[in-house]
Every structure is written in C-alpha cells, then in structure tokens.
Amino acid sequence: MNMFSAIRRYRAVAATVVVGLAVFALLAAGLPTAAAWLASTYVLVIAAVTAAGMIRDIRRGHWGLDILAVVAMVSTVAVGEYIAALIIVLMLTGGEALEDFAAGRARSELDALLARAPQSAHRVPLDTDTPEDIPADQVRAGDVLLIKPAELVPVDGVLLSPEAGFDESSLTGESLPVTVTAGQSVMSGSVNGSRAVRIRATATTADSQYQRIVALVREAAESRAPVVRLADRFAVPFTAVSLLIAGTAWALTGDPARFAEVLVLATPCPLLIAAPVAFMGGMSRAARNGIIVKGGAALQQLARARSIAFDKTGTLTYGRPELVGVHPEPPFTADRLLQLAASAEQYSSHVLAAAVQDAARDRGLFLSAAESAAEIATNGVQATVDGHLVLVGKQRFVEAAAGGPVTAAAVVAPGQLVVYVAVDGSFAGTLTLSDTPRENARATLDRLAALGIGPAVMLTGDGKATAESTAAALGIGEVHAQLLPEDKVRLVDALPRRPVIMVGDGVNDAPVLAAADVGIAMGARGSTAAGESADAVIVADDISKVADAVDIGRRTMRVALGSIWLGVILSVGLMLVAAFGFIPAVAGALTQELVDLLAILNALRALGGPAAERPDPGTHQARPVPAPVPEKG
Structure with a gap:
C-alpha cells in the first residue's frame, strides 16, 4: 500500500496527524491559544461523532467501550490537556490501521494460500507436442498439461508420466514431498519437483481442490x-x-x-x-x-x-476396502454375482463401489453397461444390467426389494463389512469387504x-x-x-x-x-x-x-x-x-x-x-x- 492509498483508506488518521502538526506549528509560532482552540475543536468533533455511534449501538442493546473514549476526550479538553486529547484521538482513529497491520501479520498463511492460486497452464494439443500457454481458467477436463519443474499444478489431474514428486506442504501441512505414480491423482496447488511431467486434467480450475x-x-x-x-x-x-x-x-x-x-x-x-x-x-x-x-x-x-x-x-x-469374499445364493455363481454387482456399482460414487469394480476386473470379468441406473443416496445403487434389475447396497435397502429379511451367509470378521445384492426382486447374495x-x-x-x-x-x-x-x-x-x-x-x-x-x-x-x-x-x-x-x-x-x-x-x-x-x-x-x-x-x-x-x-x-x-x-x-x-x- 503506497502513501496516497493509505491516506485515502485511513482518512481520520491522516486528518488527526495534520491537525497535530498544525497545533505544534501554532505553538512554535507563539500562538498557544489558537493551538488550544484548534485541537479542542477537532477533538470535540471526533467525540461527538463517536458518541452518536455509541448511542446508536446502545439503542440496539449493544453496550460497548466507546463511552470511555468519549469521556476521556471530553475530560482532557475540559481540563486543558489538549495534547493528550489529540493522542487519544490518534489512538482511537488509528485503531483500524493498527488492527489491519496486526491482522495482516496474523493471517499470513491464509493470504499466502490466496496469493498462490494458479494463473496459467501449459496445454499440449493432441496434434503436436509443443505446449501452448493458456489462462488456467480455460483448462477443461481431458486436456493434457505439461507441468514444468517447480511449477504449481493448475488443476486437479491424473499423472501420465511414470513417476513424480510433488510438494503439498501449503495444502496439507505435510513437509515432505509426496511421490505419485502414473494413474494416481495430482492435487491442484501442489508444486512439481525437479522433472517436467504431464498430467491429464480431471476438472476445471473452478472445480479443482485448490x-x-x-x-x-x-x-x-x-x-x-x-x-x-x-x-x-x-x-x-x-x-x-x-x-x-x-x-x-x-x-x-x-x-x-x-x-x-x-x-x-x-x-x-x-x-x-x-x-x-x-x-x-x-x-x-x-x-x-x-x-x-x-x-x-x-x-x-x-x-x-x-x-x-x-x-x-x-x-x-x-476408506479403501478390498473384496475378501463373494457369497452367492442359488442359482447365482460367485462370478455372475460379482459381475452383476460390479456392473451396477459403476454408477455409484461410494468407496465400496470402486472396490467391487476393481475386484471384478482383477478376476477378468466384463462389466456391462446399464440400460438405466440411479444411486439411492445413503442406501445403494439400482441399475438394469443385462435385462436384470440389480440392487446393491445396505441390508434394509435390499430387504425392501426382496420383500423379506435377508442375512449374510458368512461370518463377518473384525474390520469387515457386507454389501447385499438383489436381482429381479430376489436376494442374490452378499459381498464381504475389509476396511482397516x-x-x-x-x-x-x-x-x-x-x-x-x-x-x-x-x-x-x-x-x-x-x-x-x-x-x-x-x-x-x-x-x-x-x-x-x-x-x-x-x-x-x-x-x-x-x-x-x-x-x-x-x-x-x-x-x-x-x-x-x-x-x-x-x-x-x-x-x-x-x-x-x-x-x-x-x-x-x-x-x-x-x-x-x-x-x-x-x-x-x-x-x-x-x-x-x-x-x-x-x-x-x-x-x-x-x-x-x-x-x-x-x-x-x-x-x-x-x-x-x-x-x-x-x-x-x-x-x-x-x-x-x-x-x-x-x-x-x-x-x-x-x-x-x-x-x-
């Protein structure tokens, strides 16, 4: 903040300083009476303005501390201590400036986060390997971005390069760099290490974590x-x-x-x-x-x-469970139950859904696209897969579809949880997952x-x-x-x-x-x-x-x-x-x-x-x- 902007922002402080300098100039010129009148008049004006605000606050039921300042200003003027009165006014009018300075020191970390918001990105077009510089807010999901050494990641993305190290200290408080491998997510606002890498954007700047x-x-x-x-x-x-x-x-x-x-x-x-x-x-x-x-x-x-x-x-x-058991009810086999459940879970954002899909893919099962699908918040997912109505989720969600109570076939060990599956209105089995x-x-x-x-x-x-x-x-x-x-x-x-x-x-x-x-x-x-x-x-x-x-x-x-x-x-x-x-x-x-x-x-x-x-x-x-x-x- 330069001097002129500071004067505009803190006009009362500037006015008090000008009046103070004028008072001392009058005293130096041998005009104490004029100095006293100038200082006293200015102080009483400030006291009147402060008192008016104080009365408004009291009418609203808010008893503050302004009464002390008003009484102090008036009493010092009354006994002829106009220099002390000016100091009180300076202290009162300078309170905002002092608070801004102290608050600026206090919120240094907050300001640092705001100041570091990414402004630009290096997008790599599909038809060339030469990156082009664009404003960060023009990045779209799916764009390939080049992140140079020590640069800020502008948007959330997935790492395309084999491996990279990122400094996330300003975001997470973690002081050590984090190693990320190909396919893992990269957080916007983190700082790239010593090697240039490429990421695929998964969000715009507005939707990114930073x-x-x-x-x-x-x-x-x-x-x-x-x-x-x-x-x-x-x-x-x-x-x-x-x-x-x-x-x-x-x-x-x-x-x-x-x-x-x-x-x-x-x-x-x-x-x-x-x-x-x-x-x-x-x-x-x-x-x-x-x-x-x-x-x-x-x-x-x-x-x-x-x-x-x-x-x-x-x-x-x-929150990273793994599938540890598939327990089908006749006539379903374990693979068929898992394939139907995983196909339906493609339309859920729940952490368990990802674990079920990963387990199905690991077994080489093909996941079918659903003809229709809907996630029922806090209960599970419902989808039509290969012509069958499949429900995957909580016990009572499946019980409502099956028309009666259902129970898990296997004993649940400590740290394990059960996902229930119904197919075409009948209980089809359970999936057991472990989350430590x-x-x-x-x-x-x-x-x-x-x-x-x-x-x-x-x-x-x-x-x-x-x-x-x-x-x-x-x-x-x-x-x-x-x-x-x-x-x-x-x-x-x-x-x-x-x-x-x-x-x-x-x-x-x-x-x-x-x-x-x-x-x-x-x-x-x-x-x-x-x-x-x-x-x-x-x-x-x-x-x-x-x-x-x-x-x-x-x-x-x-x-x-x-x-x-x-x-x-x-x-x-x-x-x-x-x-x-x-x-x-x-x-x-x-x-x-x-x-x-x-x-x-x-x-x-x-x-x-x-x-x-x-x-x-x-x-x-x-x-x-x-x-x-x-x-x-």
Whole structure:
C-alpha cells in the first residue's frame, strides 16, 4: 500500500496527524491559544461523532467501550490537556490501521494460500507436442498439461508420466514431498519437483481442490470472530471500574485534572484489537497445519468442545476396502454375482463401489453397461444390467426389494463389512469387504480423551457387526450403526456434553456436520457438500489433525483471553498510579499506546505453538491411491 492509498483508506488518521502538526506549528509560532482552540475543536468533533455511534449501538442493546473514549476526550479538553486529547484521538482513529497491520501479520498463511492460486497452464494439443500457454481458467477436463519443474499444478489431474514428486506442504501441512505414480491423482496447488511431467486434467480450475480450499480460506479470512461478544464481557465492568477509579481520584483530590489523567489510561484498544488478532492468528496457524477453519466462532467452539462423534468409513478407517469374499445364493455363481454387482456399482460414487469394480476386473470379468441406473443416496445403487434389475447396497435397502429379511451367509470378521445384492426382486447374495482402521486413529482418540473430549461415539450407516468390530479395535464404547443421515443428526443433538464435534467425510455426513456445534470434514478429496457444511476442513487425509484442531482452538482462546487480561490489568494498574498523580495526562496517553502494543504482540503468539509431528526426514513419502468419496456411511 503506497502513501496516497493509505491516506485515502485511513482518512481520520491522516486528518488527526495534520491537525497535530498544525497545533505544534501554532505553538512554535507563539500562538498557544489558537493551538488550544484548534485541537479542542477537532477533538470535540471526533467525540461527538463517536458518541452518536455509541448511542446508536446502545439503542440496539449493544453496550460497548466507546463511552470511555468519549469521556476521556471530553475530560482532557475540559481540563486543558489538549495534547493528550489529540493522542487519544490518534489512538482511537488509528485503531483500524493498527488492527489491519496486526491482522495482516496474523493471517499470513491464509493470504499466502490466496496469493498462490494458479494463473496459467501449459496445454499440449493432441496434434503436436509443443505446449501452448493458456489462462488456467480455460483448462477443461481431458486436456493434457505439461507441468514444468517447480511449477504449481493448475488443476486437479491424473499423472501420465511414470513417476513424480510433488510438494503439498501449503495444502496439507505435510513437509515432505509426496511421490505419485502414473494413474494416481495430482492435487491442484501442489508444486512439481525437479522433472517436467504431464498430467491429464480431471476438472476445471473452478472445480479443482485448490480453488475449493481458496474459497474456504476466503470465507475464513472475511469472517468475523465472536470477539465482539468476547470483548463485551469485559466492556461494562472495565468501564465501571475505570470511571470509579477516576471519580474517586477527583473526589479525594478535588482536582478534575486527576479524573482526566486516569481516563487517558482506560482506552479500550487492547480489548477491541487483541482478540480479533489472536483469532486470525489461530486460523492462520491452522491453515499452516492443513486445517481450514471457517472463522473465529469455530475456533471458539473447538476450544470449548467436550464430546465428539465420528463417522466410520473413510474417517476412522482408511476408506479403501478390498473384496475378501463373494457369497452367492442359488442359482447365482460367485462370478455372475460379482459381475452383476460390479456392473451396477459403476454408477455409484461410494468407496465400496470402486472396490467391487476393481475386484471384478482383477478376476477378468466384463462389466456391462446399464440400460438405466440411479444411486439411492445413503442406501445403494439400482441399475438394469443385462435385462436384470440389480440392487446393491445396505441390508434394509435390499430387504425392501426382496420383500423379506435377508442375512449374510458368512461370518463377518473384525474390520469387515457386507454389501447385499438383489436381482429381479430376489436376494442374490452378499459381498464381504475389509476396511482397516487408520493406524493413528486409536492414538488420536487417546489424545482427545486426554484433552477432556469424549468418550467418543461412532455414528455410521454400516452394519452393526462391522461397526462394532471396528469400534472394539479402537476402544470406542458407544456405537450406533445402520443410520440414515437424519438418524445421525438426531443422535448428535441428543449428546449431553456440549459443544459436540462431529467428524465425517461423505455426502451423507453433510447434514450432521451442519447440525453439530463443530463439524469437521475429513480429507482433501472429500465431498464438496461435506466441506461446505462443515465448520473446519482437514485438507490432509490424516485423522490426527482433529486433535490438532482442538489444540489450536484452545491455544487461540488462551492467547485471546490472555491478551485481553494483559491489557485490562496493565490499564487498571496504571490508572491506580495515575490516581495518585504520578502520571501526567500526556505521559499517560503515550503509555497507553505501549499497553496497546504489548497486548497486540501477545495476541500474535496465536500464530505459534508446538510444531506438528512430522515423519522422519527421508526422500519422498509414497501416497496411496486415493479413494472416491464415501456416501453410504
């Protein structure tokens, strides 16, 4: 920002500086009366404008801290301390500029993400190997793009080159490069390594993961934390104590100047600025760790959270199940059952659908195109395949089609789940898949328990046996299985210890993420609906970030409250000293500026904190093949 744009933005500050320079010029010219009249008139105008705004706020039921500033300005003018009055005005009008500067420091990581949005791409036409430079927003799905060394990936894509390393640290918080092999996905916003590679675009910039993150970051940066309410908790008592000390000093000494000397040390900047800066710093620190928090309200709820509920598939488990058994009912054979189910599952986006299709292809089975198909959200998929009506999904979904109860033929082992299949209205058999819990899920639950959050609850649409076996492996005592989205909302609403965190990742989790006190969406490639409904989005596919988010929320609240208390205690202490006549009005006004600075510097501590644990340094971290978004629970 240049000088002229700064003057236009902060006109009141510029006007105060000009008036101050004019006052000192008049004093230097031996015209103290003119200087006093100029300063006093300007200060009283600012006081009148501030008072008008204060009255409007009071009529709306909002009692703020402006009354202290108004009384301080009027009282200093009344006792002839017009230089101190000008300093108070400068402090008051400069508050916005000071907050902008501090907030700019605090949200450095958020701004960095916004500034790095890809702007151009190197598209390789089909008829030539010579790339052409185009704006990133002109890339379409299916385009082949050249990514040069150290360049930003402009859109989501699939790697065509044999292997490449990408730096995803600005997106996920992972400090080590990630190795991606041909056929695996590449995230927009990641940075290519030392070799030029080619990718095939799978989305436009608007639909790519980085732009979704940028949208979340912009929403977070523009949000207003509940810091007004936080400051208001201190406003009335702080105002009352300040006026009491000032009034007592005046009454005991009979000197009205003592009243003004006390109140110049009672200006409210630490209360109004320190808390917003702390919350912005907390959001920036979260972004640095791969967690996008959508505002200070979410941070405050994270700090206060007392219980937590988790979805299972793709949240507590990896969400990359493998087919381990096919159990047909006569007259179907195992291959025929799997072929029909996999053909129908081509029209589902559920993670289980991908596993079924992969297993069928591995067996060399041909997948037929469906004559018609529809995914029944949270239940399964229905398709007409080779002239047969095929239903694949949850037990009760298939039971409704079969007209009676159906049971799995095989015993479900811990960590396994069952998919039911009906063909032409008759039960045709089951498919058994295995989805293991995340390695760090148990440690994360233990860490949350140590933070006083829990006991954890599992809410899932999966079958009871599968859910209970996974819960037992993780030490979760309360399990609710075979749930629809509305069931999850009802159960979260009924949890007694508030606020409640809900962690999920699928489309079916969107309602409960919105209904919870704090909704956390898991995974960079998670459902758009889940990300939009959640209060926080974990970009990295790492469940330990849930505990990190709680840690950051609590530290942010400690720093915000600590900064407010620092400003209050220093101000009250200095007011008591001034009450005895040891701090003149001008010195008091300057001293209060130092109090403001200390409170704001303390608030910037929210940017820091213990570093997140990282794997031991090495070459590259291999990334598993990403799974589609789970939607069935």
